[in-house]
Amino acid sequence: MTEMKDAPTALANFLSCIERDTQVLADFQALCDCGGRLAGSCGEEQAIQVLISTLSRIGRGKLEIKRNKHVLWETDEFSLTHIESGTELAATPLLGTAPTPADGIVREIVDVGLGRPKDFDRLRHLLPGRIALVRHEYPFMSDHVHRNTKSDMAEKAGACGFLIAFQESGVGPISGSSSGKASEGIPSFGISAEAAALLAQSETGFASVRMLCLGRSVERNLPTVILTLAGESEEMVVVSAHIDGHPLGESAIDNASGLAGIVALARAVASDDIRLRRTVRFCAFSAEEWDLGGSIRWLDSLSQRELDNIVLNINLDAIAGDPVLTALTSDFEILPAFLTEAANYADKDLQIFEPTKSNSDHVNFAERGIPAFRLLAGFERPSSALRFLLTGKDRRDLVTAKELNDAATIAGAVLFRAANASREEMAKLKARRRGD
Ligand SMILES: [Zn+2]
16 A cells, blocks of 8 residues: 555545445445336436436535437337247347348348357358357457447348347346447347257258347437536546446446446545545436447537547446456557556556447547546456346346445546646647557
8 A cells, every 4th residue: 555655645535535435335236226227218217316316415516417319229029939949039139120020030040150250251151041140259358349240240241130149058148239220230139048059050950030029219318417526627527437228137237337436436526625626527328338329419519618628538337347447548648657657546456458449438538539448347357247248147246345446446546636637747648649
């Protein structure tokens, strides 16, 4: 704890306030009580009320909800039936999937294995008119191939449907967003490991399924919950987390953990003895799981002056479930060093990853010239509890209070530094990495 002792008293007080916050687990559990919190659902609306009442209790700052229209796709009816046995298979329509015709489609399955480019190259000739079956990969690896890339390869090869399977049995189907926007693309379901084993190509030929998915486009007024704690300056640090999740489980790691993190940070910033130079704005976005739409619409509503005033975005998305924390950065030259030094003040380890991974709301800030990073647990740790993201197992029991406190403390150290650093230092942070 040497660095901690040497750090200025105000910082030490601020960090110990976060590290010893005893309410963070209860806040996290209250959000988990709202279920998976699919964007536009009753569960998400309930979580917004929980968040507002928790942030109101802080008793400081300006609390507001801004709503923006989003077009989502709601599924009315879906099923996946194994033709040979007549078995109904456990499946979840991917968010925004294309529908099937009213009586569904009956087609053969081609098992494309992991569904990497070389797998599609090998089996391309079999795919026209059939349904591609691929496997979900742990999403937080540097060489991960995203579900949407696999779905695009399937569609380009002429497949008329897409199934992605979780790789571990006993977990059930996987969810996820699809690459389609409402009715574009091909019908796409997440399925279980057991269903994939039944459908995998055998020596006797291809298995066949009936895939049915009916739904409609709906317009929803989705919220951004904003708490602004004014500092001495108009310049601000924006701390964000997404509210929305997936239909299965409690979306606990992804992202009740990040929401509980911003509440703990807001409590610390609002405490009596904390004075920060810059303003801190806490934003909880919806529709992150829908092409990061909530943060895009909120950023688009700001003036250029307001955008210029944002010195840093700290985005908390899946910050617990594993003790190893990584900052996924966004190609700003000195941001990695800035973050590492801040974590050192908190006497915590923070891994750094570059280049930009477009997997959360921070990329929308970075695209507008604002230094931004995503704080994430479990990067490059495929056996961590984060492997259960998007499944029914993403529940509260995967997360400990210590993980929540530690992640919030690291974020707090960065927040404190960004809120108090000189104008010159924060201006330098806006420089892009050389070669970009
Ligand atoms: Zn997330």
